[in-house]
Amino acid sequence: MSSAAAARPLVDSRREAQLSALKSGALSLLVLIVLCSLWEAYKWFGERVELTRPFPVNDRTMPHIHDMVGQLFEPSRRNGPLLIDVLLDAAAFTAKEAAAGFLLGAVVGFAIAVVLSESRLLQRGFLPYIVASQTIPILAIAPMVVVWVNPKLPEPLEGWGAVSVIAAYLTFFPVTINTLRGLQSADPRALELMRSYAASRWRILWKLRIPASFPYLFTALKIAAPASVVGAIIGELPSSIQGGLAGAILNFNQYYITSPESLWATNIIAAGLGILFFAVVAIAERLLVRRAPEHVA
């Protein structure tokens, strides 16, 4: 073991990482193609044998994929802008609300977890209510949040701040629960080690418990990121915000009979926004969390 001379190169080279990213991208694309093919195959089959169960298959119940995508590049109304431009504007608006809500929920959720992890008493007292908070349907509390929050908002948040609070309400819960688990996941001997250094509680939290919780935190953030998009869309409904994806969904719901492709196209954009949120968190995790490769999902 004359190791001093022969430090081996770092195992995970950048090239290897790029290659594996390329591979998983190709794989996702393949799955997308397979899913679209299945959709079209079922549609073809259902129309041919005139399936009536579970639902009759026709262009209204199952529009062609290419029609949904094609709809994006049609004018949204006569002489209006293209549908995709309308939807991307709406998505950007919703993304702003969701991002603010996600950040608020992540910070609050993390803070709650830290406080609860430091006090068994608080944890036992408060955890049931934190769980209970998630059993209340978001639609039931959204109007109250709008009434409470909106009047007090400063200029830049006016109109949509309440929506972010609603998105945060969906975000904080997985963050709190997972981070709490992560903060308690530190190896007992690692804790003994810290005690052997006469480390204060604060130091143990900062140097050991919080870094040890990061894998759990990021798992939670990956759940919370798309959930914040859903939260923002739902939050827009009672706030009567027209500029976001909820407005588009409500609008195209009414015209489903005549133009089902528009609602499907809207769903594609909404799903894309959720995936984008997830991807941002996944990339942040790659950059921030250093751990053994076998733990990496």
Add this chain to the structure above:
Amino acid sequence: MTQAAAVSITGLSKRFERGDVLALDRIDLDVQPGEFVSLIGPSGCGKSTLLRIIGDLIRPTDGDVLVNGKSAHQARLDRDYGIVFQDAVLYDWRTVAKNIALPLEMAGWGRRRRESRVQEMLDLVELSGFQKHHPWQLSGGMQQRVSIARALSFSPPLLLMDEPFGALDEMTRERMNNELLRIWQETLSTVVFVTHSIAESVFLSTRVAVMSARPGRIAGIVAIDLPQPRGPDTREHPHFAELITQVRRLLRKGHALDAPEEDETPLYVAEEGL
């Protein structure tokens, strides 16, 4: 005695409330500065518990423990000892250098001073060039050397080791034994070493405290008078096998304190631990 004992244990007992188990029963043990004392015994004899009590990581039920003439509690607050576990217990998110620097950060050393000490420690455990690696990129033996470097980085007068090489293969273990002795001599520290390998305890120690199980007691202490400095030849020293037999007899008899009498009987050395 002008200098306080490195470790002084008198009448120490430990009863675990759960299951009402008497883990340690009236232990007396003194370790002088510069000594290398091994605690050996069957699993469940409380040797790891005893080590943790010395480190004030567990409170004893009864008895006194002094470390460097202070209470074990005060000694922990003064960072008088470094500890090494069976697993390296390195932080995955820290590089090798940052892992070694951890206790120095705790002790409030400045960055410059930390960096130069980390470099010294890397040299000591022969891991220069690996400072930017992460723990999972190292072999088990290398990880354990990082853990030893971390324990010694702040120059504690006492080193507590809990079966540090138990998870390593036999060849790596022997090499680590040689390195540990070299480090012990270079740093002039006192070592309390828990092991269940008879050969390892005899090879490393100045004294071996043999423990019996349930309740954990000190069955006897064998002074290891093999010449220093020790090396690969030590294992072939004529007296080596004899000392191993002594430790083995004490282990088997459990409570016997009259082991030296049995030096007359024919020697045999079993394969275990050799």
